[in-house]
Amino acid sequence: DVKVTQSSRYLVKRTGEKVFLECVQDMDHENMFWYRQDPGLGLRLIYFSYDVKMKEKGDIPEGYSVSREKKERFSLILESASTNQTSMYLCASSPLGGLSSYNEQFFGPGTRLTVL
Amino acid sequence: AQSVAQPEDQVNVAEGNPLTVKCTYSVSGNPYLFWYVQYPNRGLQFLLKYITGDNLVKGSYGFEAEFNKSQTSFHLKKPSALVSDSALYFCAVRDGRNTGFQKLVFGTGTRLLVSP
Numbered sequence: 386d387v388k389v390t391q392s393s394r395y396l397v398k399r400t401g402e403k404v405f406l407e408c409v410q411d412m413d414h415e416n417m418f419w420y421r422q423d424p425g426l427g428l429r430l431i432y433f434s435y436d437v438k439m440k441e442k443g444d445i446p447e448g449y450s451v452s453r454e455k456k457e458r459f460s461l462i463l464e465s466a467s468t469n470q471t472s473m474y475l476c477a478s479s480p481l482g483g484l485s486s487y488n489e490q491f492f493g494p495g496t497r498l499t500v501l
Numbered sequence: 502a503q504s505v506a507q508p509e510d511q512v513n514v515a516e517g518n519p520l521t522v523k524c525t526y527s528v529s530g531n532p533y534l535f536w537y538v539q540y541p542n543r544g545l546q547f548l549l550k551y552i553t554g555d556n557l558v559k560g561s562y563g564f565e566a567e568f569n570k571s572q573t574s575f576h577l578k579k580p581s582a583l584v585s586d587s588a589l590y591f592c593a594v595r596d597g598r599n600t601g602f603q604k605l606v607f608g609t610g611t612r613l614l615v616s617p
Contacts, residue, residue: 389544420607425510427591427609428545443604475544487533487552487595490605492544 388412389493391476397499404463406496408476415481417459418490419443419451422473434459435481466500473497503528505594507608514582515616522577522611524592533595534575535605536566540588548590551575562586582615589613 392407410417416435420428420443430443432451440451448470452460459478463470474497477490504527514520526532533552537545549560556568566577577590592608 394542425609428607430604433604477545487550489535489547489550490545491547492537494542494544 389476389478389491391474391493391496393496394494395497395499397501398463398466399501400467402463402466402500404466404498404500406461406463406474406476406498408459408461408478408493409457410459410476410478410491411457412478412480412491413456414478414491415456416479416490417453418477418479419449419459419461420475420477421445422475422495428475431461466498468500471498471500503532503594503596503606505592505606505608507590507592507611509611510609511612511614513614513616516584517581520579520582520586520613520615522590522592522613524575524577524608525573526575526592526594527573528594528596530596532573532575534566534568535593535595536560536564536575536577537591537593537607538562538588539591539610545591548577582613584615584617587613587615 389410418433419431434440434453450462475495476493479488479490506525535550536548539545549558551558551568559565589610591610593605595605
């Protein structure tokens with residue numbers, strides 16, 4: 386069974402702290418993604434990675450960075466947490482898609498981050 | 502740029518009745534369309550996708566969706582709703598043009614409530 390795991394289900398941090406959210410997938414997928422989910426806004430892409438050490442900005446990268454040192458692991462870093470980063474963070478992975486197909490993304494359970 | 506609209510924040514239906522969750526999209530090229538479901542405190546689960554071929558797509562848990570190119574819609578349907586179908590449903594679209602990475606754009610979500 387495919388699996389994407391996230392290091393924490395719930396996390397409470399203070400303003401200004403550096404926060405690490407970890408994501409691991411066991412499916413040997415090339416693509417990995419970080420989204421944040423907010424009510425009324427749906428899912429918004431923060432960063433994605435299509436290979437080890439490769440990363441691309443999504444729609445809302447400000448205040449975040451990422452790291453992908455190994456294929457199975459994709460980390461999201463909040464350099465200096467702020468209250469407006471309180472949200473649900475979802476990690477996902479997918480295999481590469483060919484010209485005539487696109488593979489669905491597999492999601493982790495999410496990390497609900499509260500910044501006080 | 503691609504976009505997705507889910508015009509209803511919430512859909513209420515009685516158990517045993519048919520359900521429809523609406524989705525319209527906008528892309529420059531041919532659309533790749535997806536439906537995901539999110540149960541409380543869980544990540545997103547893939548339901549079904551349309552890439553090409555038959556306009557009626559069948560997916561998990563008895564759900565199906567109909568692709569309508571002229572109306573740019575991809576509504577999710579089920580003939581007979583179950584209480585356990587109560588969840589948050591997301592429609593997503595990707596532009597099918599193979600010009601580099603094409604991100605998946607999600608709608609804002611529709612909450613489905615099925616009453617006993």
